[in-house]
Amino acid sequence: xxxxxxPEKRNYAREYENWKKRPNAMxxxxxxxxxxxxxxxxxxxxxxxxxDIDHIEPLRDPGTNNARSNWxxxxxxxxxxxxKGKKGYD
Numbered sequence: 001x002x003x004x005x006x007p008e009k010r011n012y013a014r015e016y017e018n019w020k021k022r023p024n025a026m027x028x029x030x031x032x033x034x035x036x037x038x039x040x041x042x043x044x045x046x047x048x049x050x051x052d053i054d055h056i057e058p059l060r061d062p063g064t065n066n067a068r069s070n071w072x073x074x075x076x077x078x079x080x081x082x083x084k085g086k087k088g089y090d
Contacts, residue, residue: 028059031066039071052079 019025035053054074057064064070 024059031055031059034066035071038068039073043073048073050076052076054079 032053032055035055036048039053040048051073052075054072055064055066056070056072059066
């Protein structure tokens with residue numbers, strides 16, 4: 001069923017403020033940036049163009065580490081379409 005109401009405009013400023021209030025939001029972002037920079041240093045910027053750096057064990061899980069062994073290169077589609085419990089994912 002299609003909604004007849006037009007979609008509301010997103011309030012990006014409010015979303016960003018709410019995101020910053022999460023306890024580990026900034027730490028998780030720092031871990032993502034560190035992972036990306038580490039992989040660029042190892043493989044080069046050209047090799048990673050159009051790719052995502054995926055954390056095998058998600059950062060949102062307690063006790064997750066940001067070690068090199070927890071990183072992998074994946075396509076944006078594979079990384080962003082991940083669904084918990086779905087078959088075909090590690």
